[in-house]
Amino acid sequence: MPFETDEESGGIAELKQANKIQPHIAINDSSDIQLNSFRDFLIKNRGYILFALTSMLLIYRNNLQPLNFLIVIILFFWAIIRLIARTTIFSKGELSRDKPSLKRKTKIFSLVISMFITFIIVSSTLFLNFSPQVGGDSLPYEVSPNFRDGTFHNLNPTDISSGNVSFLELLVQYIVSDDHRSPNIPLPTKEFEKLNLEADEISITWLGHSTLLIHTNNVTIITDPIFGEDNMDPLFFGPMPFIYQHTYELEDLPEIDYVFISHDHYDHLDMGTIKQLEDSEFFVPLGVKAHLLRWGIDEKNIEELDWYDEINISSELNVALTPSQHFSGRGLFNGDTTLWASWVFNLNDKSIFFSGDSGYMEEYVTIGEKYGPFDIAFLESGQYNEAWNNIHMFPEEVIQAGIDLNATTILPIHNSKYELSLHHWDEPLERVTAEGERRNLSVATPMIGESFVLGKTIPNRAWWTNVSDGPDLFLKDNIIVGVIVVPLNIVSIVWIVLSLKHNKSLNRSIEKVTNSEEE
Numbered sequence: 001m002p003f004e005t006d007e008e009s010g011g012i013a014e015l016k017q018a019n020k021i022q023p024h025i026a027i028n029d030s031s032d033i034q035l036n037s038f039r040d041f042l043i044k045n046r047g048y049i050l051f052a053l054t055s056m057l058l059i060y061r062n063n064l065q066p067l068n069f070l071i072v073i074i075l076f077f078w079a080i081i082r083l084i085a086r087t088t089i090f091s092k093g094e095l096s097r098d099k100p101s102l103k104r105k106t107k108i109f110s111l112v113i114s115m116f117i118t119f120i121i122v123s124s125t126l127f128l129n130f131s132p133q134v135g136g137d138s139l140p141y142e143v144s145p146n147f148r149d150g151t152f153h154n155l156n157p158t159d160i161s162s163g164n165v166s167f168l169e170l171l172v173q174y175i176v177s178d179d180h181r182s183p184n185i186p187l188p189t190k191e192f193e194k195l196n197l198e199a200d201e202i203s204i205t206w207l208g209h210s211t212l213l214i215h216t217n218n219v220t221i222i223t224d225p226i227f228g229e230d231n232m233d234p235l236f237f238g239p240m241p242f243i244y245q246h247t248y249e250l251e252d253l254p255e256i257d258y259v260f261i262s263h264d265h266y267d268h269l270d271m272g273t274i275k276q277l278e279d280s281e282f283f284v285p286l287g288v289k290a291h292l293l294r295w296g297i298d299e300k301n302i303e304e305l306d307w308y309d310e311i312n313i314s315s316e317l318n319v320a321l322t323p324s325q326h327f328s329g330r331g332l333f334n335g336d337t338t339l340w341a342s343w344v345f346n347l348n349d350k351s352i353f354f355s356g357d358s359g360y361m362e363e364y365v366t367i368g369e370k371y372g373p374f375d376i377a378f379l380e381s382g383q384y385n386e387a388w389n390n391i392h393m394f395p396e397e398v399i400q401a402g403i404d405l406n407a408t409t410i411l412p413i414h415n416s417k418y419e420l421s422l423h424h425w426d427e428p429l430e431r432v433t434a435e436g437e438r439r440n441l442s443v444a445t446p447m448i449g450e451s452f453v454l455g456k457t458i459p460n461r462a463w464w465t466n467v468s469d470g471p472d473l474f475l476k477d478n479i480i481v482g483v484i485v486v487p488l489n490i491v492s493i494v495w496i497v498l499s500l501k502h503n504k505s506l507n508r509s510i511e512k513v514t515n516s517e518e519e
């Protein structure tokens, strides 16, 4: 017998002994032998363990990692149910705790699942009611033409889900993981350096995602500032920011005069960063003020605007809040109670557009006619998907938006920091630059942290190429692992089948011996 199990060496004698001590317990198979130690457990289940490990390795090597998470969760629940089965819970009428009936297992499973769901509901309710990160409750804005029936609305009715992709298709896309959704190595970045500017010059620095520093000799602006290397709020399992070669802190930047927020999503409005900026002046879309007030920002430092409201901030800076096509919300029940927007800056007679988050909309033509031409347009380009193309633009639409806005140059933002969609992390940059070339629109691609002067040389180096390859991962890429994992998986299956067969014949022998002894 090539796959001899432990029970074979004296197994019958052991079983007989066990049967004598506990004659009322029927012996159905070898699993009735009490496991005395973890070692015994490993030996007894070695076939199953080898099968689980090799199968998970195969899944991992085939980019189906989320399936492994699912397997781990199932095993976790299975272990909990097994543990509970050893107690007296629901044991009334059961002869053996080691062989719980299907009815008892179902009861225990229902109990565990109900406890789990209760935990999720209670913890989310506690979070939504007590965590300051959710922000404040905004008041109804009946005066705004964009506010109806308790919420804000896009210019044209917009569903977040496009309906183009079924739930099942999307689920499969999520399950089929992909190594290139995040870079495998720290992204090449530049250390922030403050440029020496001529009188009216404007320096621009992209700090990843939608955070842009716009700086002149007299004015410093920041958009949607997110600093820190923690997981993105609201909870600890929010996406981690990509690792950069350089870290950026507010203390390293010029003092920020004005902060402009596009909307209240967590990747644009960060409580910790806002608190650090408490001495700056804030300009936010309607409703977002409630969040800032809850975080301790002085009301006199916050200005709220509706779409197409304009403010003359200083002799050098005029701004307007303009529409975007998106949505808002930080909790389960405050969706669309604050407004989302784009911004127009007129700074030192240069026109600048900042898109915030938006799907492609015809309104870009109107904004272009009203406030264009733009010297530069920072346009969201990343986190798109066919399933939600109404609220995030595809790269080709980004170029169309730049043309509609009458922008001289566009700079793609909302990429290279978080994995919030299913595309490769560098795909937005690849596609936007290719489409820009095709349609003859200048695309600025500064490195993260790199400052440049608006109207002078536009940085356009493809800094992201060859970054995503990263180092080889031993378990994933090694050929020897690939060659041995399949035979090992097959061996484990044979092992399991042979042990099951062996246990069956062993039980038959025991029954025969027991019967003959009783006779």
Ligand SMILES: [Fe+2]
Residues within 6 Å of the ligand: 263, 265, 326, 357
């Ligand atoms: Fe958003």
